[in-house]
Amino acid sequence: MRIALPGGHHRGEFQTVQSAASLLEAVDWDNHLLGPREAWPAPLKLVVNSLLGSPESMYLVWGPERIFMFNDAYRPILGPRLEAAQGARFEDLWADAWPSVRPFFLKAEAGEASRVVDLYIPMARYGETEDTWWTFSYTPVRDDDGSVPGVLCITNETSDKIRAEAAHAEAVAQQELLNHELSHRVKNIMSMVQAIAAQSLKAVQDKGAVRAFEDRLIALGHAHDVLLQHQWRPASVRSVIGPMLALHDGRGQFVVEGPNVLLAADASLSLSLLLHELATNAAKYGALSVEAGRVSLNWAIEGERFVLDWREAGGPPATAPARKGFGSRLIASGLRATREAELVYAPHGFSARFTAPLERMTRD
Secondary structure (H helix, E strand, C coil): CEEEEEECCCCCEEEEEECHHHHHHHCCHHHCCCCCHHHCCHHHHHHHHHHHHCCCCEEEEECCCCEEEECHHHHHHHHHHHHHCCCCEHHHHCCCCHHHHHHHHHHHHCCCCEEEEEEEEEECCCCCCEEEEEEEEEEEECCCCCCCCEEEEEEEECHHHHHHHHHHHHHHHHHHHHHHHHHHHHHHHHHHHHHHHHHHCCCCCCHHHHHHHHHHHHHHHHHHHHHHHCCCCCEEHHHHHHHHHHHHCCCCCEEEECCCCEECHHHHHHHHHHHHHHHHHHHHCCHHHCCCCEEEEEEEEECCEEEEEEEEECCCCCCCCCCCCHHHHHHHHCHHHCCCEEEEEECCEEEEEEEEEHHHHHCC
């Protein structure tokens, strides 16, 4: 049977290709080193029949002359060598690949099977040397007396996979370089803003307000660092909480609990700033201002909503602020400015519950 496939001496050139069985039949075995097919030894006949019927890409090398035979699944690998391959000498047919596979092949001839994964083999199937990679196994074919007259190979080219992995690694490295540069530039901008603010607000009497502004810039910078580490892809709640805990949990005053939820970039920034304000207030007026104080921070998914609970205990009684500044307004606005915030100022401490649509928290 003849079928039309791309091939020939150049990729994409149209060529008529015979099946592996037809090409095997076309060999003049009567005048071949192996002799007439009807005179072949039983092990060779058995292996060849199995080879031709297998859907795996396979070839057989037989005898001291190392005669090469292959099946249909192996045909695309041969390229322009296809029509002369059945019955050829292995080293002659694959002279370019022979130095790379020789050690493994000789082991198989000596009776030791082997499997090789992603072996680099330079080959010139189409006139020019190309970089290729292969995963294959060599299995000795034994005769009745235990000798090894043949070697069976199951093989698959993995060049596309290796190239894809290399391209991905290069893209990741490039992205990391860009992230590093972006992080450096963001930090420079933050430092510049802080310097401008310090100069512009030099005459402001309320130094606490100036310090609060600087602290918010630092919190924003930490949030950007988290997002850069995740390449501006969704970040877990715990990774967003991490910088806040590092700043405020030196005495082990936090109890943190919640499922692994990945937040969108905007939601991560919103949560980071919100937690910064909550922790700052707790350190000034609430549970974090005394050693006995504790903060419970929990989050959960309830139906289609994301819920965050902040509860303080063991600190001074909580009272609502007499004047609402930026921090108070930010807390009251809730997660991603949904304004779904329940704030409770009680004698036993401050508590707050923030809710937002889950989709809004997890999608940009």
